Amino acid sequence: MSEERRERRSYLIGTLLSILLTAIAFATIPLDLPRGGTMLLIGISAVLQVIVQLRFFLHIDLSRQKREDLQLILFSLLLLGIMAGGTIWILTNLSQRMM
Amino acid sequence: MKLLGNLNWDVTPFSDAINDPSTNTFVAAGAASLVIIGAVSVLILLTWFRLWRPLWRDWLTSADHKRIGVMYIVLALVMLARGVAEGAVMRGHQAMALNGGPLSADHFSELFSTHGTIMILFVAMPLVTGLINIVVPLQIGARDMAFPVMNQVSLGLTAAGAALIMVSLVIGRFETGGWTAYPPYTGKVFSPGEGPDYWIWSVVPAGLGSMLSGINFAVTIYKCRAPGMTYMRMPLFTWTALCTAIMMIYAMPPVTVSSLMLALDRYAGFHFFSNDLGGNMMNYANIFWMFGHPEVYILVLPAYGVWSEVAATFSAKQLYGYVSLVTATMSIAVISFTVWLHHFFTMGQSASVNIAFGIATMIIAVPTGVKVYDWMATLWRGRIRMTVPVIYLTGFFILFVIGGLTGVILANPTIDYQVHNTLFLVAHFHNVLIPGVLFGMLAGIHYWFPKVFGFRLDETWGARAAGLWVVGFCLTFLPLYVLGLMGMPRRSPSFTDPAYLPMEYLAAFGAVVILGALAATFTTYIVSIRHRKWLAVPLGDPWDGRTLEWATPAPVPEWNFAVIPEVSSRDAFALEKEGGTPYAPVSRYADITLPRRTTMGLTVCVATTGTGFALVWHIWWLVILCFTGLLLTMIARAFATNTEQIIPAAEVARQHRRWLDAIAQNTGITRDAECTSANRGLAAPDEVIR
Ligand code: HEM
Ligand SMILES: [Cu+2]
Numbered sequence: 124m125s126e127e128r129r130e131r132r133s134y135l136i137g138t139l140l141s142i143l144l145t146a147i148a149f150a151t152i153p154l155d156l157p158r159g160g161t162m163l164l165i166g167i168s169a170v171l172q173v174i175v176q177l178r179f180f181l182h183i184d185l186s187r188q189k190r191e192d193l194q195l196i197l198f199s200l201l202l203l204g205i206m207a208g209g210t211i212w213i214l215t216n217l218s219q220r221m222m
Numbered sequence: 223m224k225l226l227g228n229l230n231w232d233v234t235p236f237s238d239a240i241n242d243p244s245t246n247t248f249v250a251a252g253a254a255s256l257v258i259i260g261a262v263s264v265l266i267l268l269t270w271f272r273l274w275r276p277l278w279r280d281w282l283t284s285a286d287h288k289r290i291g292v293m294y295i296v297l298a299l300v301m302l303a304r305g306v307a308e309g310a311v312m313r314g315h316q317a318m319a320l321n322g323g324p325l326s327a328d329h330f331s332e333l334f335s336t337h338g339t340i341m342i343l344f345v346a347m348p349l350v351t352g353l354i355n356i357v358v359p360l361q362i363g364a365r366d367m368a369f370p371v372m373n374q375v376s377l378g379l380t381a382a383g384a385a386l387i388m389v390s391l392v393i394g395r396f397e398t399g400g401w402t403a404y405p406p407y408t409g410k411v412f413s414p415g416e417g418p419d420y421w422i423w424s425v426v427p428a429g430l431g432s433m434l435s436g437i438n439f440a441v442t443i444y445k446c447r448a449p450g451m452t453y454m455r456m457p458l459f460t461w462t463a464l465c466t467a468i469m470m471i472y473a474m475p476p477v478t479v480s481s482l483m484l485a486l487d488r489y490a491g492f493h494f495f496s497n498d499l500g501g502n503m504m505n506y507a508n509i510f511w512m513f514g515h516p517e518v519y520i521l522v523l524p525a526y527g528v529w530s531e532v533a534a535t536f537s538a539k540q541l542y543g544y545v546s547l548v549t550a551t552m553s554i555a556v557i558s559f560t561v562w563l564h565h566f567f568t569m570g571q572s573a574s575v576n577i578a579f580g581i582a583t584m585i586i587a588v589p590t591g592v593k594v595y596d597w598m599a600t601l602w603r604g605r606i607r608m609t610v611p612v613i614y615l616t617g618f619f620i621l622f623v624i625g626g627l628t629g630v631i632l633a634n635p636t637i638d639y640q641v642h643n644t645l646f647l648v649a650h651f652h653n654v655l656i657p658g659v660l661f662g663m664l665a666g667i668h669y670w671f672p673k674v675f676g677f678r679l680d681e682t683w684g685a686r687a688a689g690l691w692v693v694g695f696c697l698t699f700l701p702l703y704v705l706g707l708m709g710m711p712r713r714s715p716s717f718t719d720p721a722y723l724p725m726e727y728l729a730a731f732g733a734v735v736i737l738g739a740l741a742a743t744f745t746t747y748i749v750s751i752r753h754r755k756w757l758a759v760p761l762g763d764p765w766d767g768r769t770l771e772w773a774t775p776a777p778v779p780e781w782n783f784a785v786i787p788e789v790s791s792r793d794a795f796a797l798e799k800e801g802g803t804p805y806a807p808v809s810r811y812a813d814i815t816l817p818r819r820t821t822m823g824l825t826v827c828v829a830t831t832g833t834g835f836a837l838v839w840h841i842w843w844l845v846i847l848c849f850t851g852l853l854l855t856m857i858a859r860a861f862a863t864n865t866e867q868i869i870p871a872a873e874v875a876r877q878h879r880r881w882l883d884a885i886a887q888n889t890g891i892t893r894d895a896e897c898t899s900a901n902r903g904l905a906a907p908d909e910v911i912r
Contacts, residue, residue, distance in 0.1 A: 202472050205559050206512055210505075213563060216571045217504055 137179025144172040227841035228416065233394045245324040249311065254392045282824050285370035285817040286780055287355050288674050290377050294352025295667065297377075299744075301344040301384055306740050308337040310733040313698065317730035319716040320723060330715035331398035332417075336387060338401025339421060343428045344384045346521045346655065349663040351376070351435050354463045354524060357670055358439060360771035360778065361457045363448025363787045366817060368441040371859070372434055374823025379431030382830035383424040389835060390420040397421040400713065402510055403484070405495035405503045410488050416838050418488065422481045423834030429478035429513075436470025439463055448770070450789035454548070457769040457793075458541060461548050462527030465555040466520050472559070473516035480509040489837075504569055511562040519558040522654065523551060525662025526593055529618065532611040532665055533597045535765050537604025538893065538908060540793060543596040550589035550596075557586045567638045576635040583633035587626055594623065605893055605908070609765075610684035611665035617692040618657045618665075625653030628703070646706025652699045661691065664743065671750075672764050672903070676777040677757040681897045683746040690739035697732025701725040759903030761885055766893065766905035768796035773804065775881045776903055781814045781869055784878035799905065805885050808878065811871040818867045825855045 147168045151161045177183045183192055231237055235250035268274055281289055312333050315325045325333070355373065359366055367373045390396045397417035399408045403425075408418040443464045447456070456464075484506070486492040493501040534541040541547065563571070563579035598619070606612065628650040632638050641647065664687075672678045705725045710717060750757055762776040770787060771778070773795045785808050791797055798804040829852040836844035890906030891898075 198468070199472075201556075202559055206476075209560075209563070210508055210512075213508055213571055213575060214502070214505060216575050217569070220570060220572060 133179050137175055140175045140179070141172055144168040144175065225841075225843075227836070227839040229393070229839045229841070233416075234392060246326045246329050249325060250329060257388055257391050279819070283819040283821050285366070285374055285820060287359050287367045287370065287373060288778065290373050291352040291355030291357075292674060293377060294348040294355060294380070297381055297384060298345050298348035298352060298663075301340050301348070301387075303740065303744075304388075305337055305340045305345055306736060308333050308340075310737055312337065313730045313733035316714070316717075317723075317726045319714070319726075320720060321716065321718055323716045325715065327715040328395075328398055331400075331713065332396045334713055335398055335400050335403075335417075335421070336390070336396050339424065340384075340387060341655070342401060342517065342521075343425065344380070344387065346659050346663075347428070347432055348380055348384075350466065350521055350524045350659075351380070351432065353528070353663060353666050353670070354435075354439055354466070356674055357666075357771065358442060358460050358463050359446070360673065360774065360782055361460045361769050362443060362446065362451055363770050363783060363789065364442060364446035365782050365786075365814065367438050368446055369438050370817040371820055371822050371865075373438055374820065375826050376431040376435040376438065378823040378825075378827030379427040379434070379830055382827050382834060383426075383428035383431070385827075385831045386420060386424045386834045386838070389831075390424075394420070394838070402507075402514070403481075404510075405484060405487065405506050406497045406501075408484065409496055411496070418484070419838040422485050422488075423837050425481050426478055426485075427830050427834065429474045429481070432470050433474035433478070436467045436474065439467035440471065443467065448786050448789050454545075455789055455792045455794075458530035458544070458547055458551075459524070459527035462523040462530075462551055465551050466523045469516050469520045469523075469555055469558070473513050473520060475513075476509050477513035477517075480506055480513075483509075504566075507566045507569060508562075511565040512559075514565060515562040516558045518651075518654070519554055521659045522662070523554065525659050525666075526551065526590075528611075528662045528666035528669065529593075529597055529615055530600075531769070532615055532669055533600040534793075535669075535767055536609055536612045536615075537601045537606045538766060539600055539604040540768075540796075541596070542599035542602075543592075544792065546592055547596050550592045553589045554586060557582065557589075561586060564633055564638070567635045568642050573635070580633050580635045580638075584630055587630050587633075590626060594619065607893060607896060609897065610668045610679070610681060610688055613685055613688040614661040614665035614668075614691075617688065617695075618661050621657035621692070621695065622654065625650060625657060628653060641706055643711055644706035645702040645710050645712055648712045649699050649702035649706060652695075652702075656691075656695050656699070661688075664688070664691070669765070670771075672757075672759045672776050673762070673771055673774075673778055674776075675754075676760055677750065677754040678759055678764055678897075678901070680746055680750045680753060680757065683742060683749050687739055687742035687746050690735055690742050694732055694735035694739045697735055698729050699732070701728045701732070705729075756899045759901055761881070761888060761903035763795075763905050764901050764903045765896065766799075766908065768793040770795055773798075775877075779877060781816060781874065784808060784811060784874050799907065802907070805882055807882060808875075811875040811878070813871050814869040814874055815866050816869060818865050820859075820862075820865070822855065822859055826852065829855065 145168075148165045151164050156164065177196075183196065235247065235254045239247040239251035268277060281293060284290070311325075312330065315323050315330060315333075318324055323330075355367070358364075387396070394416045397403055397408060397413065397420060399413065399418065399421075403418060403421050406412060408421070443456070443460060483492070483494040487494050487496060487501075493499040495501050495503045495506045497503070530541055530547060561579055561583045563575065564583045567576050567580070597615075628646070632641070632647065632650060668679050668684055702725075705722055706712075708719075708721065708725075710719075710722050759776050762774050762778070763772040764776075765772070770789070773787070774783060787794070795804065829848045832848035833845055833852065836842070836848060885904055888902055888904045890904040891901045892906050893908055895901065
């Protein structure tokens, strides 16, 4: 039973943290921060939320790391890096050339 | 608020044909009638032959991976018929399109848009997914997929997308912006009608379904392999399936997301891709091709897997260069995520961006080149039989290399600037998709068909079909290279330069040959079903196969393996046969647990189709109804506990022993007599070639 309770608590914490981080991202608009600050805050809360979801919902942590989980995460990071990095490169380049 | 949203009688092609009789509207109304006649005749046939009950019990509610795979392939073949017909209509129209042509420009645009969408998402994808479904669990010694019900759901989602495209032929119009559906043209301002919505709600479920399939395949291959089946002992088809699965997981979300963003633009007044208010339509092309390029390798890798199995089996030799083939597959999977920009070299980014992606594109040709040499080396001095899969393989070798070479040409941005958006490109991608993917899948179906149904496919008709496909392909598509170099733009409903005519005629003639190839393909299936007694191979190994799936009866029982095999080497079954110890008797059988039948997939299919249709026509009450139904089904499923059935050990033992006895009484067949009725599926020992 205690196992199940621990599980449930972990899911609850994850949900609350996710809601909190989402709320922070949305709050940046009414708070009317400077543009750079807004982007930074949204970016940070997005990355944090990814970590929260991996930790509390997908149960991936550093201690009992299985090799396949690690491979999967590294591969995901590689592909996300390619896609996000490529997009930023392409679109900033396009935007500069349209100035 | 109108009860039926934007629906009314005027949206059908029939009313168009009545109000404005012309060739154009008659073709549309004819196509719509074909859909209706087709659907009604299927219903009548099912009732006539009293097939409703078996259809429901053995197929629609089955969670068996083989049956789900077969349903994927049947879906693909139906859609292939429509796709090829549309292709032929386009070729026919264009041959008459000097200063005009029978069809209206919008109708022609609908044709290439549905054709492209159907061929990629509802023909090629289901063929690949279906074949992987059938083959992979058998090759790795598993009883089913890791998530059998999710497998059904994936099929349901794909079928829902296909159903919506079929509906669009009868009710309303499809999108006219091509299979890529680039905004701002497909935005609300320039395409106010229902067309792009049909495209969106067909693509989104199919994308989700494929992503779920990818997860399912990857987990199955990671977690459900038989003991001893290490990664480097997996058959090559399974390797390509693994890489394709991983690519599906990462490449499908971009298209789902970009389509949903387009939907938000269209339905909710967002400005992701609009011209004004901060929208950026170039980001659509960017996201779409993050899916689009990996997609072509998702399709072709399993075909490479088929070629690997076919080359080894039909030359009775060990696959040459296994490690290099695996490495090449993995390299392709990764590199294919780094080249997407070559689909929009001309969008305006700087030369340095272009050349980076151009070089990456040229690099990806290297692993494929390695593979071609490996397959040729496999065939070298082998005991080759010219069966149907080998005819396809021969066509593939020559034609695919041409297609690959024109790809490397297009990878060069300076050349691409000259020929992009011409028929040269159309020739190139058909040149890789047809000899690569389609031939591969047709060869794979021919090769594994006996495993699923218990009888071989007719070799004579199969060979005719293969020959017609090869010839028809050459006649239809090689002339398009010339037209492209002459400057003829793709997607042209008409043209003014009579110099295009000779090649147009040739291509139109080719399309007729392809129609013949399609007819021969279907004839192969019909003739084989008629002659199934003669073609039966119940002992399960008609081609002297090398991998685990051939060490089972045909048709393979629902539980695949009486006992899960232990694997001690690559090509385990071939080695056992060489050592003279195949078909070892089993001393102890155990009960087998299998997934129970469920209506989950079917419910998801119906609810998704309903949601999509209602969204297209803005029938909001129906959207809410169907979508709530969808959610409730999923929640209800989470509470289902009685999800498994037990096959008693005695039943397994009975069937397995009967099969072993039949093998003991059979003398086996030599490779020379493989295509005669003497082939009952037991391979006689042959000379071993190394
Ligand atoms: C088998 C006979 C086939 C014929 C006769 C055919 C014919 C055509 C024609 C005439 C076009 C329009 C070309 C243009 O833009 O001017 C086209 C486009 C296209 N075809 Fe095919 N095709 C065939 C098979 C296939 C297959 C097997 C696939 C994919 C697996 C495929 C994928 C596409 C795609 C993606 C387009 C582009 C659609 C667009 O412009 O948005 N085709 N085809
Ligand atoms: Cu590409």
